[in-house]
Amino acid sequence: MAQTINISSHFDSGNISVISADSCADIQLEINKDAHSDFYQWFHYRLQSTAGVEHVMRIMNAANAAYIEGWENYQAVASYDRNTWFRVDSDYVNGELIIRHTPEQSSVFYAYFAPYSYERHLDLLQGAQESSLCRLEHLGETLDGRDMTVAVIGESDPSKKAVWIIARQHPGESMAEWFAEGVLGRLLDEDDPVSKKLLQSCTFYVVANMNPDGSVRGHLRTNAVGANLNREWLDATMNKCPEVYLVREKMLETKVELFLDIHGDEAIAHNFLAGCEGIPSFDERHKSKQDSFKASFLKASPDFQVEHGYPEDEPKQANLSMASTWVGEQFHCLSYTLEMPFKDNDDLPDPTFGWSAERSYRLGESVLLPILEVVSNY
Numbered sequence: 001m002a003q004t005i006n007i008s009s010h011f012d013s014g015n016i017s018v019i020s021a022d023s024c025a026d027i028q029l030e031i032n033k034d035a036h037s038d039f040y041q042w043f044h045y046r047l048q049s050t051a052g053v054e055h056v057m058r059i060m061n062a063a064n065a066a067y068i069e070g071w072e073n074y075q076a077v078a079s080y081d082r083n084t085w086f087r088v089d090s091d092y093v094n095g096e097l098i099i100r101h102t103p104e105q106s107s108v109f110y111a112y113f114a115p116y117s118y119e120r121h122l123d124l125l126q127g128a129q130e131s132s133l134c135r136l137e138h139l140g141e142t143l144d145g146r147d148m149t150v151a152v153i154g155e156s157d158p159s160k161k162a163v164w165i166i167a168r169q170h171p172g173e174s175m176a177e178w179f180a181e182g183v184l185g186r187l188l189d190e191d192d193p194v195s196k197k198l199l200q201s202c203t204f205y206v207v208a209n210m211n212p213d214g215s216v217r218g219h220l221r222t223n224a225v226g227a228n229l230n231r232e233w234l235d236a237t238m239n240k241c242p243e244v245y246l247v248r249e250k251m252l253e254t255k256v257e258l259f260l261d262i263h264g265d266e267a268i269a270h271n272f273l274a275g276c277e278g279i280p281s282f283d284e285r286h287k288s289k290q291d292s293f294k295a296s297f298l299k300a301s302p303d304f305q306v307e308h309g310y311p312e313d314e315p316k317q318a319n320l321s322m323a324s325t326w327v328g329e330q331f332h333c334l335s336y337t338l339e340m341p342f343k344d345n346d347d348l349p350d351p352t353f354g355w356s357a358e359r360s361y362r363l364g365e366s367v368l369l370p371i372l373e374v375v376s377n378y
């Protein structure tokens with residue numbers, strides 16, 4: 001009997017095109033570009049085939065993906081239950097990402113990183129609202145008609161400091177929303193002393209998914225019309241990027257005391273921060289806040305480090321169309337981009353799971369301590 005192989009991606013954040021799937025030994029695939037854009041790297045698909053047989057899946061257009069350094073030493077993730085995502089043998093050879101896997105069951109999902117679905121996003125918000133500490137505020141709609149929601153934790157009292165955390169401007173960076181879930185989980189734990197202390201002096205504004213359209217569409221980097229949200233902060237418009245426009249308006253209303261913009265980095269196998277050294281108003285006070293945040297984060301989580309990361313901007317050379325630089329300059333406040341790996345944290349490697357949803361969640365919990373450090377001392 002002829003073996004049948006079926007590959008599908010018509011589900012939340014699905015992305016793949018099948019070139020040929022006639023033989024388990026040679027399945028040829030391509031990742032689709034983000035709409036109205038040349039970016040691509042996020043993939044997510046389901047394979048139904050024969051268990052116990054090795055499948056060789058070749059992503060033929062890997063060489064022109066957004067970050068080819070991302071494929072070096074990268075292992076794709078797979079799952080049978082769509083809950084536990086484990087790493088599978090992957091190699092970047094001759095411009096192709098080759099995934100080799102012998103499924104134990106006939107149906108298996110593969111992805112670039114553990115997906116975070118839109119349904120889970122809605123569950124996260126509804127669950128947060130169950131706490132008396134949290135209320136949800138509707139900011140407006142995306143171009144595909146999805147809600148932009150900010151979770152407000154603590155009293156909206158103008159005497160309190162506004163701490164803003166946004167995640168997933170780049171929708172393929174799903175680890176960012178796992179991180180946001182960790183932030184919310186700890187903040188809403190009424191027995192947690194760090195959260196209790198923080199909420200005495202701060203109000204938190206958390207946007208767990210800045211780019212729901214791109215997330216559902218299976219994009220790496222852009223929204224429904226191809227806008228890279230993290231290059232739109234200087235002059236955001238409702239036509240091109242309502243996601244940024246609406247959040248920016250709310251920030252101008254609340255002001256911002258401390259800001260974190262949560263991302264994933266394709267190439268660097270570490271967790272790191274990128275600061276505001278290049279913004280026009282950067283000064284000793286800003287530097288001292290940055291330094292104390294980093295020092296406290298190092299103590300709060302051994303998954304964080306400061307040796308590997310992006311080179312600092314030269315003075316006054318920052319690109320102010322990015323969220324963290326725009327906020328840092330607009331509000332003269334501590335403002336960081338936080339990057340997590342798609343691969344693993346090479347300082348604390350985990351060959352089975354690599355960097356994962358669970359570890360992103362834990363890092364989100366641990367970031368509250370450095371926030372407390374900085375808001376208490378300045």
Ligand code: ZN
Binds near residue numbers: 264
């Ligand atoms: Zn990013």
